[in-house]
Structure formats: structure tokens, C-alpha cells
Amino acid sequence: MEFGPFLLLAVMEGLVGAAVLALTASGLSLVFGVMRVVNVAHGEFFMLGAVAAWFVSQWVPGPPGLAFAVALVACPLLVAGLAALADGLVLKRLAYEPEATIIATIGLLYILQQAALSLYGPEARPVPPPFEARLQLPWFGWSGYKLFVIGAAGAVLAGLWLLLSRSRIGLVMRATQVDRETATAFGIDVDRVYAATFALGAGLAAIAAVLIVPIQQAHYLMGGDPLLLSFIVVVIGGLGSLRGTLVAALLIGLSDGVISTFFEPTLAKILATLLVALVLVFRPQGLFGARA
Amino acid sequence: MRMIALHLAVLAVLAALQFVLPAYHHTNAARIMVLATYAIGFNIAFGYSGLLSLGHALFFAGGMYATGLLVDQGGWQPWLALVAGPLAGGALAAAVGLLALRTAGPAFMIVTLMFAQAFHLAILYWGRFTGGDEGFTLSGAARRIGAFDLADPATRYTAAFLLFGAAMLGCLALARSRTGRVLVAVRENEERTRMLGYDTFRAKLFALALSGLISGAAGATYGLMFGYVGGSFASIQYSILPLIWVLLGGAGTVLGPLLGTALMFYLIDWASSVTTASQFVVGAVLILLVLFAPRGLLGLVRDHAMRRLP
Numbered sequence: 001m002e003f004g005p006f007l008l009l010a011v012m013e014g015l016v017g018a019a020v021l022a023l024t025a026s027g028l029s030l031v032f033g034v035m036r037v038v039n040v041a042h043g044e045f046f047m048l049g050a051v052a053a054w055f056v057s058q059w060v061p062g063p064p065g066l067a068f069a070v071a072l073v074a075c076p077l078l079v080a081g082l083a084a085l086a087d088g089l090v091l092k093r094l095a096y097e098p099e100a101t102i103i104a105t106i107g108l109l110y111i112l113q114q115a116a117l118s119l120y121g122p123e124a125r126p127v128p129p130p131f132e133a134r135l136q137l138p139w140f141g142w143s144g145y146k147l148f149v150i151g152a153a154g155a156v157l158a159g160l161w162l163l164l165s166r167s168r169i170g171l172v173m174r175a176t177q178v179d180r181e182t183a184t185a186f187g188i189d190v191d192r193v194y195a196a197t198f199a200l201g202a203g204l205a206a207i208a209a210v211l212i213v214p215i216q217q218a219h220y221l222m223g224g225d226p227l228l229l230s231f232i233v234v235v236i237g238g239l240g241s242l243r244g245t246l247v248a249a250l251l252i253g254l255s256d257g258v259i260s261t262f263f264e265p266t267l268a269k270i271l272a273t274l275l276v277a278l279v280l281v282f283r284p285q286g287l288f289g290a291r292a
Numbered sequence: 293m294r295m296i297a298l299h300l301a302v303l304a305v306l307a308a309l310q311f312v313l314p315a316y317h318h319t320n321a322a323r324i325m326v327l328a329t330y331a332i333g334f335n336i337a338f339g340y341s342g343l344l345s346l347g348h349a350l351f352f353a354g355g356m357y358a359t360g361l362l363v364d365q366g367g368w369q370p371w372l373a374l375v376a377g378p379l380a381g382g383a384l385a386a387a388v389g390l391l392a393l394r395t396a397g398p399a400f401m402i403v404t405l406m407f408a409q410a411f412h413l414a415i416l417y418w419g420r421f422t423g424g425d426e427g428f429t430l431s432g433a434a435r436r437i438g439a440f441d442l443a444d445p446a447t448r449y450t451a452a453f454l455l456f457g458a459a460m461l462g463c464l465a466l467a468r469s470r471t472g473r474v475l476v477a478v479r480e481n482e483e484r485t486r487m488l489g490y491d492t493f494r495a496k497l498f499a500l501a502l503s504g505l506i507s508g509a510a511g512a513t514y515g516l517m518f519g520y521v522g523g524s525f526a527s528i529q530y531s532i533l534p535l536i537w538v539l540l541g542g543a544g545t546v547l548g549p550l551l552g553t554a555l556m557f558y559l560i561d562w563a564s565s566v567t568t569a570s571q572f573v574v575g576a577v578l579i580l581l582v583l584f585a586p587r588g589l590l591g592l593v594r595d596h597a598m599r600r601l602p
Contacts, residue, residue: 103581111571231405235399
């Protein structure tokens, strides 16, 4: 293939990665923004979404499209419920103290990973895509499903933005983010807001995973890369800034896709980390972060 | 005085143990002492200075790879390479510190975790030199320093004991020194310490570099002692382990790292013999500690019995 079309292919693959990364990282960013909690187990919620989608694809009979639709609704809800449970059982009791919650989410990471290994096994398993479609370009054919992933991720992100900026729930969340105590004084049940935020963050990671799992197989260790990339994105974009997260996700997702296609995925991750070092030197608060 | 006597007594017990332990526990004890040295290094950053790094595997593996590669491919004398390991760990920590200490709190944890992950990926990427995930073994000649052969169990135990003893006494001296008090002040209230005229950035950078140096020394020694250098030592697992050891034993105590490392080592050893799900134990210990005993075992002792335990 010539260079031009090859670059186009790399950019298109990068867009798929960027879309999924934007979903995953916005979950992490939301949780940090509202709760000031760094969720190290975020990648495991992603992995749980993918693994749950595989189970759904085995249990739901009929066409793969039906199983996929069920998975797209049920898996994020399941993962969100689990996250809300973890919030109530552990994080709430730690009073959301930053260091203690990080250590607790590390513990959660080990437990979830071990649970997946014990219940699901060490194999990587494919999940069938909901439909077979082919996008024929003059130079190469492309999976129509990947186009769907980009569109679906964009729709979910638009919904998230509407939820945060237009709805009452979003207003309450933003109020809690700005000042927890004043929010309490105005009668907001902060504990419930936190539980809902943690669940929403985990659910976003699970949606991303259900979308990507027909392209990438489900595996119990698959949470590592999304966690690393989400951290990179959140630091570059500025901790707690959702807009920064989206811009950085596009940037990192695209460059990750292009470098992975031309060179190697490992090199792409190393370069992205070096980019973080540069950002920290020149703008420690991140591209869109407020100065502390 | 009583406190110094207590610490010397612990060292004396460790020195005496090698004559009574059966072979299996003899090897374990040597391993535990080197890993506890790593935990002491971690504790200087986390326990005394309040710097929660999630990327110490970078310094541990950095020291291990520096020594391992120099001996294996650089043709260096083992003793010279063993000196290079800690220096590599300290230099890496200083470089990471210059960047990561520009951030504080959660961002610091994320950034250290990321740098360590990048190092792990780099080891996998340049597998031609590093052996990638499988790593490489060190030849018998690479493990001989003068007349001492680290493959011999008795020599190995002595080497581990000397390393641990030096690190522990160094940590004790630091904890009782002026610098150590400044570090604790930074941990307790950085703003106030800065207001009192201390350069807190320099203090934190010093703590992180020293922590990296000790971690690198532990990594380098571990590689030579057991004759193996591998990518798994750079994985996130090895950044989390010292955190667990220190938390369990008691953060900001001199003896905590040894206690935590030994307990956790045998807990995992026992868990792997009764179940395949040993990671459950690690996760559960972390969550239970942070919920019910955030100061660790020696932290409890300090709160209730010995107020002046360093």
C-alpha cells in the first residue's frame, strides 16, 4: 500500500482507539474531578465489562446483534452496581482520603483481577460483532463495525456532556465538585452523589469495553493498557477537567494508533509517557487544568 | 539508648538465625532481608517523607538491570557493577523526582506509576538486550566477588545480612538526624515547613533519591544473589509490594519494613499452598489494612506501648 492510504488507515484505526480511550478516560476523570479519588482499579472495571460481554454472548441465544444489545445495556449496569458496592463498603469508610483510597483501589484491582482469572480463566476469548459490514474504500476495505464504535462512543460522550451540563443530576455533581461542604449545607446527599459518580465512572469504562471487545478479545489482564493510557490522558488534559480529557484522548488515541501501525504499540506507549514528562515540565497543571 | 539497643538486638538475632534455620527457610530469610532493604528504601520516601510513589519498581529494576547488564554484556567486574546498581537507582529516582515532584498528591502517584510502566515497556521493547519478559540468567563468574561466591548459601545470607544491616542502621541514623526530622515535617505539613524556611523541594528530592539508591542496591544485590534478571521485577506488582510490606509493618518505622516483608512473604507462601487465588490475599490485606490498621503493626505498638519508637 502507498504511504497516503496507509496513513489514512492508521488515522482511522487511531480514531477507534481515541473514541474508546475518550470514554474510558472520561470515567476516570469524572471520578477524580468530583470525588478527588484516583481509581487505580479503573482498568479492571474496563476488563470486567469485556468479560461480562463474553458471558452475555454465550448465554443470550439468537443473532449476535441481540446479544450485543443486551451486553451494551446489562454489562455497564452490572459493573456500575459493583462499583457502587465498592464505594459503599470501602471508599466511604475511608472518608475519601486520597492516599487511603488509592491503596484501597489497588487492593480492589488485585481482587477483581483474581476474580476474573478464577471465574473466567486465563484464555483470551473473542466476542462476535453485532453485524458484518464492510466499508470499501478505493485502497482498502474497512470493518463497518469500527465506524459504529466511533459513532457510538461519540453519542455516549454527547449524552454524558448533556447529563453534566443540562440535567439536575449534573448540576448536583458539579456543585459537589466545587464545594462539598456547601453542597451538603444545601441539602445535597453527598454520599449518594459520590456513589453515583463512582458507578457512572466505572460504567463508562464498561461501555468502552463492550464496544471494543468484538475487535479486541476479552482477557483478564486487558485492563492494564487502558489504565495506563487513561492516566496519561488525564494528566495531559489536566486532572479533573473533562474537556481537557477529551482533547488529550483524541491526541493520544490518534498518535497511539498511528505510531502502533507504523512502528510498534509498545513504542507508542513509551512515547506517550515521554510526552507526559514534557507537559509536566512546561505546564504542570496539564493543558486544561486550573493552577493549584 | 534503649531504642538503639533494640535495633542492634534485632540485627543480632538475624545474624544468629543463619546457624539454626533449615535450608528452605535459610534461603527465604536471605530473600526477605534483601526485599526488606527494598522496603526500607520505599519507606524513606513514603513513611518518612509522605511521598506515595507507585513506581518504585523502576528504581529496584533499574539497579538490577544496570548491574546485570554491565556484568553480563558490559564485561564489568561484578563488584564494580554492584556499585553501579545503586547509583543507577539513585540517578533514576533523582530524574523522576525532578519531573514528578512538580506535581503533588494524586498526580505524583500517577506520574511515578507511569514512568515505571514506561520503563517496563522499554525493557520489553528492547528485548534484544534485556531478554524481554524472560530476562536472562547470570553465569557463575558474574556472581563471584573476589573470593566470595554469592551462589553459596552461607555467603548469600551474609551478603543479604550486611546489605540489610547497612540500610537499617542508615535509616535509623536518618530518622534520628536533623534531615530526618525535616522530612517528617514535610510529611506532616509541607506548607508550614516551607514557611519555617526549609527548602521542601530539595528535602523531597533528597528523600526520593536516597530511596531510589537503596531500592537500586536491593535490586542489584537481588539480581546477583539469585542469578536472574527479569522483566517482571519492573512490573507494577513490584511497585505495589513494598507499599504492602511497609503498610503492614508500619510506615515511618525503622523495623516495620522487615516485619511487614517477612509476614507478607510467609502469608503469600502459605496462601499459595492452600489456594491458587493468592492475589485475593494481597488485595484483601491491602483493603483490610487501610480500613482497620492504617498505621501498620509497629504503628499500633508506637501508639500504645513505645511512644519513642523511631
